[in-house]
Amino acid sequence: MRDSAVPPSDMVSSVARALRVLEVVGESPTGLSPKQIARRCDITIAAAYRMLRTLAHQGYVMRRADGAYTLGLAVADRFRELVTAMRGPAEVGTVLRRASAEIGYSHYLGSFVDGRIAITAVAEGSRSPHVEDLVPGFDEGAHATALGKSLLATLDPNQRERYLKEHGMRAFTQATLRSPAALDADIAAGMRRGMQVEIGQFRPGVACVSVSVQTAGELSQRFVVACALPAVDLVKQAPVIRERLHTTARALKSALTAPATTPTVAAA
DSSP, rough: OOSSOOOTTTTTTTHHHHHHHHHHHHTTOOOOOHHHHHHHHOOOOHHHHHHHHHHHTTSSSSEEEOEEEEEHHHHHHHHHHHHHHHHHHHHHHHHHHHHHHOOOOEEEOOOOOOOTTEEEEEOOTTTTTOOOOOTTTOOOOOGHHHHHHHTTSSOHHHHHHHHHHHHHHOOOOOTTTOOOOHHHHHHHHHHTTEEEEEESSTTTTTTEEEEEEOOOOOOOGGGGEEEEHHHHHHHHHHOOOOHHHHHHHHHHHHHSSSSOOOOOOOOO
């Protein structure tokens, strides 16, 4: 995810190349040789070896016995730190896990991150289909998920139009809405029913529903909560799911707005 398509005038090229090497290695779970990495990154073999040795020393890539490189454990460390930072207060995770445990469906918190709609916290549920893409940091498919629609609903029409134009409306399934007009009508219907809904628009057979947590203020202060479930379950339980989601939304709002506590230090 890049801040801008236009590189800054003071961009450090060596850093950009090293990050590109990480991206290329990460795109190939089976590993790549230095020659393959150099070719895909459009750099020399010598430059690829220097970057790989540096990244390996820092733990961001690993060299296998066959000479191929894969991502290193330091990447997992940074992801865990990202997950904690995006989630916010620890109570947010507690609320999501409790809601997931009570009804068995996976719950998601979403917000705007650097202007993009993204999942910021997840609590998996045993009764929800596993959707591998829906992890903290996922920032695609706002038009195809109920979580995304809830956040798009907080934008005015011009802002929403610009967002969709910039990020596109990729077809995830045959049911995905592909036109801004159709999406606007769908969002309006969700606002009338008090819950955004999508059925099979992101994954066949999977439904997602979402309600607002808080929608005022800067984009980064707008939050929604969603849950994913089998489409057949939603048809049977929509009113109950909506009521439970609103209860969870109230608890999340309290968790997000609670004043931070300062740890006490015991007297010597």
